[in-house]
Amino acid sequence: MSETPALARQPLPFPGSHLSDLSQPYTIHTDVEVDRGNSPETPSRLTSSSPNLSDHSISRASDLNLRHTIDLRAITYDGIVDENLVCPICRCPFIDPVLTDCDHVFCRACIDGSLSHGNFCPIDRLPLAEDSLTRAPKMVFNQLDSLKAKCPCCAKLLPRSGLETHLERYCLEAHVRCPGFLLEQGCSEMVKRGVSNQHCLHYPADCPDCSETIQQAEMDTHRDTFCKERLKPCDYCEVEILRCNESEHVENCPDAVQSCRWAEYGCQHEAKRKDLHLHAGDCHFKSIGPMAGFLKKEINSLRNDVQNLTETNHLQERRIKFLESGQRASERPMELMDLSLANLPEATSADSLDPGHDYLLSLLETQQNRLSHLSAELSDFQGKNTMMLFNETLPLKNELAELRSTQQVTCMHVRWLMRFRMQENQRRFGGGPGPASSGGPEGGAGFGGEPPLSRRLSDSSRDVITKL
Amino acid sequence: MALPKRIIKETERLMAEPVPGISAVPHGDNLRYFDVTIDGPESSPYNHGRYKLELFLPDDYPMTPPKVRFMTKIYHPNIDKLGRICLDVLKSNWSPALQIRTILLSIQALLGAPNPDDPLDPNVAKKWVDDPDDAIREAKVWTWKFGMDYLGFEERKKLRSDFPTMAKGDENYHRAKISDGTT
Numbered sequence: 001m002s003e004t005p006a007l008a009r010q011p012l013p014f015p016g017s018h019l020s021d022l023s024q025p026y027t028i029h030t031d032v033e034v035d036r037g038n039s040p041e042t043p044s045r046l047t048s049s050s051p052n053l054s055d056h057s058i059s060r061a062s063d064l065n066l067r068h069t070i071d072l073r074a075i076t077y078d079g080i081v082d083e084n085l086v087c088p089i090c091r092c093p094f095i096d097p098v099l100t101d102c103d104h105v106f107c108r109a110c111i112d113g114s115l116s117h118g119n120f121c122p123i124d125r126l127p128l129a130e131d132s133l134t135r136a137p138k139m140v141f142n143q144l145d146s147l148k149a150k151c152p153c154c155a156k157l158l159p160r161s162g163l164e165t166h167l168e169r170y171c172l173e174a175h176v177r178c179p180g181f182l183l184e185q186g187c188s189e190m191v192k193r194g195v196s197n198q199h200c201l202h203y204p205a206d207c208p209d210c211s212e213t214i215q216q217a218e219m220d221t222h223r224d225t226f227c228k229e230r231l232k233p234c235d236y237c238e239v240e241i242l243r244c245n246e247s248e249h250v251e252n253c254p255d256a257v258q259s260c261r262w263a264e265y266g267c268q269h270e271a272k273r274k275d276l277h278l279h280a281g282d283c284h285f286k287s288i289g290p291m292a293g294f295l296k297k298e299i300n301s302l303r304n305d306v307q308n309l310t311e312t313n314h315l316q317e318r319r320i321k322f323l324e325s326g327q328r329a330s331e332r333p334m335e336l337m338d339l340s341l342a343n344l345p346e347a348t349s350a351d352s353l354d355p356g357h358d359y360l361l362s363l364l365e366t367q368q369n370r371l372s373h374l375s376a377e378l379s380d381f382q383g384k385n386t387m388m389l390f391n392e393t394l395p396l397k398n399e400l401a402e403l404r405s406t407q408q409v410t411c412m413h414v415r416w417l418m419r420f421r422m423q424e425n426q427r428r429f430g431g432g433p434g435p436a437s438s439g440g441p442e443g444g445a446g447f448g449g450e451p452p453l454s455r456r457l458s459d460s461s462r463d464v465i466t467k468l
Numbered sequence: 469m470a471l472p473k474r475i476i477k478e479t480e481r482l483m484a485e486p487v488p489g490i491s492a493v494p495h496g497d498n499l500r501y502f503d504v505t506i507d508g509p510e511s512s513p514y515n516h517g518r519y520k521l522e523l524f525l526p527d528d529y530p531m532t533p534p535k536v537r538f539m540t541k542i543y544h545p546n547i548d549k550l551g552r553i554c555l556d557v558l559k560s561n562w563s564p565a566l567q568i569r570t571i572l573l574s575i576q577a578l579l580g581a582p583n584p585d586d587p588l589d590p591n592v593a594k595k596w597v598d599d600p601d602d603a604i605r606e607a608k609v610w611t612w613k614f615g616m617d618y619l620g621f622e623e624r625k626k627l628r629s630d631f632p633t634m635a636k637g638d639e640n641y642h643r644a645k646i647s648d649g650t651t
């Protein structure tokens with residue numbers, strides 16, 4: 001038995017981490033109704049507490065139930081399911097299991113699919129005919145029926161065989177017809193069973209604020225977030241504004257708090273938007289700010305230039321080496337193969353450079369001059385600001401150091417956990433009680449021929465070739 | 469088309485319990501498409517190499533095998549220029565009970581045990597039979613050239629002495645060289 005560690009069911013650390021939500025585990029059939037609920041457990045709450053339904057009998061209340069079909073492969077089972085009950089093809093607990101002559105069990109649908117691609121057992125590759133399949137022993141069915149699974153609506157744990165009845169008759173989170181279905185106008189909407197004792201709210205109503213016509217059931221949401229007429233006072237200036245425009249207003253509200261325009265370069269001043277101009281004159285950053293902004297732009301454009309040049313340079317370097325290797329390969333074939341830059345200086349000083357390379361070199365030189373000019377300017381400015389920046393960055397540095405140490409501790413934890421996991425894996429790789437030949441990680445799955453698979457040596461005809 | 473539970477489970481397990489030396493990460497926008505890397509086995513000429521592969525699960529997976537292809541160039545008698553792999557379990561010997569991880573393990577094993585009797589690239593296979601030492605040397609050169617981009621310059625330098633350099637006379641010299649010069 002291979003037990004899947006708890007981590008396997010935790011959220012995945014990649015963009016598709018919503019994987020488990022991809023398949024809807026049940027379907028509702030609105031055209032078919034569940035047979036009259038004659039079960040004694042039918043909750044009488046539905047009828048007694050609902051004035052709308054008080055004149056209908058209990059069996060009328062069950063008319064609201066809808067037929068549900070559950071995809072047993074898409075639901076979540078409780079804990080780790082016994083590997084012996086898991087189909088080797090769909091990797092889910094068996095659904096309608098069948099037994100082969102070679103004593104292997106599969107879902108009927110799964111083995112049917114497999115047989116349509118070849119008449120052999122997927123596990124031992126013994127010949128297998130469709131009519132030789134027999135129903136799995138009763139015991140297997142009983143074990144499967146008692147597997148606990150989560151209700152896809154209310155997440156309650158129930159034996160999987162009882163899930164459908166639960167959804168159709170009892171689950172408070174499952175959908176039933178709106179109580180209005182029983183009234184004259186015959187509402188065709190669905191509501192959750194838990195609120196089915198309320199009146200039908202699926203009638204058009206006018207919003208008291210904007211007098212737009214909406215379904216009564218959606219009125220609360222409309223009034224809170226969508227209504228175009230409903231006002232509320234602004235948190236800052238107390239002017240009445242539209243609820244739906246609140247975020248836009250706050251961005252321009254004269255009373256909303258805003259930080260100084262030079263906040264990016266260190267000013268920590270904050271004031272109401274309308275008072276900010278008073279600070280502008282006093283701001284210690286007013287002279288440095290524009291300069292810093294300008295330098296930032298300059299540095300960025302320089303960085304781009306340098307990157308472009310490095311790329312061009314790199315390309316040329318490769319081309320030069322490639323050309324040289326053609327000419328002089330016989331002299332020194334070894335070094336030239338190396339991708340390292342070690343032999344670059346030699347390559348550039350080579351005498352046989354054509355005009356194209358000369359041009360590039362002169363380009364490089366001009367850029368270098370420009371660079372040194374600018375860096376001189378920069379260091380000038382840096383001298384003036386070093387002290388100030390030092391003061392500004394000191395707390396940041398401390399914070400960084402603290403973060404770094406936190407990160408190291410986390411790293412240590414992760415490494416410890418990884419080692420633990422690797423040991424766990426090794427233990428299972430080595431000691432899985434797999435059958436006969438298998439000692440691989442899938443040992444528990446009861447599959448004898450698993451990793452690494454031996455290759456078929458005999459048939460070497462070209463049709464074996466994998467075409468993509 | 470909804471993603472079958474089996475693919476979800478296999479993916480979850482690949483992420484939660486990765487096979488040592490193998491990684492497979494699904495694309496965010498197509499969960500049937502995986503970016504795979506396989507590390508060359510230690511005792512093979514592909515040691516220290518890390519090979520990129522693409523793996524695609526067709527609509528009727530697991531009834532039909534996944535489609536796998538090497539994206540990194542490799543000198544191997546059962547893998548051709550286009551990265552196609554000659555491996556029986558990827559074709560006629562596929563079984564729906566096999567999984568992505570077993571397939572990737574088989575491919576890793578194929579790197580450790582090339583089979584020139586069932587070749588995909590006849591030239592490479594012939595070399596492998598006629599002059600195994602030279603074939604292995606060639607495979608190492610290719611590993612150095614194409615399979616070690618994931619390492620930093622310093623790490624590569626440390627390993628340089630483990631790898632032979634390619635001689636000019638080699639039939640693949642120009643092929644390898646040109647593809648390098650144009651990238």
Ligand SMILES: [Zn+2]
Pocket residue numbers: 100102103104121122123124125126
């Ligand atoms: Zn069998």
Ligand SMILES: [Zn+2]
Pocket residue numbers: 087088089090091092094095106107110
């Ligand atoms: Zn199955």
Ligand SMILES: [Zn+2]
Pocket residue numbers: 151152153154155156166167171172173174
């Ligand atoms: Zn429920």
Ligand SMILES: [Zn+2]
Pocket residue numbers: 178179180181187188189200201202
């Ligand atoms: Zn209604």
Ligand SMILES: [Zn+2]
Pocket residue numbers: 207208209210211212222223226227228229230
């Ligand atoms: Zn309104």
Ligand SMILES: [Zn+2]
Pocket residue numbers: 234235236237238239249250253254255256
């Ligand atoms: Zn305001």
Ligand SMILES: [Zn+2]
Pocket residue numbers: 260261262263267268269279283284285
């Ligand atoms: Zn300021």
